[in-house]
Amino acid sequence: MSTADNPIAVLVELRDGAVARPTLEALTLARSLGTPVAVWLGTEPDADAVAQLGEFGAAEVRVAAIGAEARYPAKAAAAIAAATEDSSLLLVVSTFLNKEIVTRLAVTTGAGVVVDAAGVEFVDGEVEAFQTVFAATWNVRTRIAGKAIVGVRPNTTTASAAEVPGAASIVPISVQLPATRETITAVEPVAPIEGVPLAEAPVVVSGGRGTGGDYALVTELAELLGGAVGASRDATDEGWISHEHMVGQTGTTVTPALYVACGISGAVHHRGGMQASGTIVAINMDPDAPIFEICDFGVVGSLFDVLPQAIEAVKAHRAN
Amino acid sequence: MRILVTVKFTPDLQSQRSFTDGTVTRTADDGSMNELDENAVEAALQLVEAAGEGEVYALTVGGADAVAAVRKALQLGANHAIHVNDDAVAGSDVFGTAAVLAAAIRKVHDENPLDLVITGMAALDGLTSMLPTALAAELDWSQLTLASSLEVGDGSATIVRHLPDAHETVTAPLPAVVSVTDELNKPRYPNFKLIMAARKAEVVQWSLADLGVDAATVGAGASRTTVVDASPRPPRADQQIVTDTGEGGNALAAFLIEKGLA
Structure with a gap:
């Protein structure tokens, strides 16, 4: 798949078709840990999105073009698994849907998960994530053994463009999607709140x-x-x-x-x-x-x- | 309609919580059932009442104090209570907890099949909300999570879930694991008769051995994550409170400008 040294996978979050700011924060965080590789689910990204991911350091954009199937947590998890085999750490934005996706992913890969994290670093080669818990009255640091998934809260890293942009080469990912018992029978879009989410x-x-x-x-x-x-x-x-x-x-x-x-x-x-x-x-x-x-x-x-x-x-x- | 509700003991949110040796310290006298689990119990009671027949089981896993969670469910109207209490469970991560709950659910289900497992959307003390998904995966049942509405009939269940970008309608065959949000219903208050009955009601106690779960596969030893450090956050320093006597807005603006926030 890749020759990236210590690839840190970042699941791209989209807002109205564009890359959401927390993804740029996660890419910035990933740069401090290794080589960021973006994982893109859904429809094919446009050139602007790919360029922006490169600007924030993505060496690759791994695209699983699974369309609306990405709404199913188990299917999204299968696509991410196929796209991140070589990566010891996956960063996602801590949303309710992503927590479901990474739980499914962890069940199949055996990865350890910390969500709602404020940051992450490698200590002696192992991933450590930090969080504030109990209504932010305690700071907690958690070590994840082996393959790791960390859900990061927005606004915990300041997004900044990379000094040397990543190549953002497109890598198509093929995946056999699992059957699910659930069927999504209707998707009624919610008008986005005006301004910043x-x-x-x-x-x-x-x-x-x-x-x-x-x-x-x-x-x-x-x-x-x-x-x-x-x-x-x-x-x-x-x-x-x-x-x-x-x-x-x-x-x-x-x-x-x-x-x-x-x-x-x-x-x-x-x-x-x-x-x-x-x-x-x-x-x-x-x-x-x-x-x-x-x-x-x-x-x-x-x-x-x-x-x-x-x-x-x-x-x-x-x-x- | 046979429904099992998983409930969690959580400390009173107003009480002080702390970490000792990497685990949460709590005492028996300052906790009860996770508040968001009340919506799960309510959903189960309403479905059974609407069906005109059925039973509600409340299941919890945890130390001796966790029994308070299933007693609360009994007070609300659950018919049976099960408490999985085994020292080896302590320190489990969400996957270990899901494995233990799934084993207990299978034991109930194998004796007399369940239609649904209902859970709260999250535990207010941890709020990771990963458990319902992990439980559905472990049981290999349908997953219907974050339900803001729930309808059950004809061997299937249908929910609406409110995600930030869309409202999804999802349907799946029974049996299913359903997690419900606090938008779904208004939980009832326990009535006096049920409170008295709940005191005397039998709570079934199961150990890991009763469930055929190998203790080595759960607990702190099997957890994929370990808390390596936990410390209280220092209180906010240099706090300023002013009383508005005509200049409060200007003082606020000056603070924001000084901090570079305006």
Whole structure:
């Protein structure tokens, strides 16, 4: 298949047909570990995508053109297995679907798996992954014996183009797909949330009960800072904003460089989904709100007073 | 309709959790059933109630304290409780845990076939959500995971799952392993009569030997991953909290600008 020295496989994540930013982060991470090789499932990549993968260091783009069959975890796993026989480490973006795919893969290959990792390195020739667990109150380092699969969270590595681009040579992968008991009978596309996907956004501004359902200021600040809009469980349960925006342990787990919690008390399920963020800012009327225990900067006050003033001040700063 | 629900004992999310020698330290008095497993128990109860016949089994694996998880399932209305309790299971990774659960499920299934195994979408203490897939693979049953809706009939089950890019409808023949999200239903509260009955109900105890599982194939020794270091994260340093008396927004903007975040 390849002559790449210590090939580190990276499963390419696509967003509306283009390579998603967390994949570029994973390629950047892979460069620090060995020679990145991209694994592409689905329809054939276009020239732009291949060029971009090369720019971030991919020596090869291994293409398993299995089309929509890639939606089946067991079939995707078989294609990845065929594409990564020579690789001791596979990196994927930690999503619910990828966790299913790598579980199927590990069952067939015997690989060890760590998901929701913040980073990975080789120590004495063995893979070690690090995570934050228990709502980000502990740091944990896990060694994987033998063949390894690591699911990496978005925003844990800063994506940067390689000094020397990879060749990104296309390597077609042929694979015998296994039969599955399951049949996908309908796929109803979800209109993408406008702007940056929540899980990958470098800035997340979230609104909770304190917004009373009015997301105008939260959205304005998110747009100003180039971020995405999040919400607490309370807000999505009220129907103020769709479930896709929910930050929390059963919604989307986010690890942005900046998290701004507006009118969110900080229930344990919410904290578990955002506590590993870089800098945390909280605005809440209640000085005893648990969110203040974990923030770097807090304002006790009404978001309807604080946000407009902050937005104006940031705009004024930028105008200077 | 015969359904088995796998449930997990997890520490109270509000309580302190820690690592000792690479494993999670928890005490019996500060934990119960994983909250997301309540949706799995509820789904099973509703299906049996709708069918007008059937039974719900609750199954857990873990040390002595794990029995609290199946007792909670009994309080909610499960008919039978099984606790796989064997020191050799300690330290298992997700594949070892799946192998033990699968062996227990087969033992129930071989005696009187099951239609479904239902699980929660993830455990709130680990949240890897890999177990349902590993269990389906281990049993070689249909896999219907992350169900936001679930319909069962005519020897098959159909779910809708909400993935970030699409809502998928997936159908598969029974028996199937179904994992359910917290969007599927609102779990009921235990009633007094069931709470009293659950106290006296028998919990079947099985060891690895009862299941014909070789202890060497599970537990810490067989785990593909080992925790080599665990340390508490330092609390956030230099925390600033201001009270808005008219300048709160400006203070916030100044903080963001100083940190290079605005």
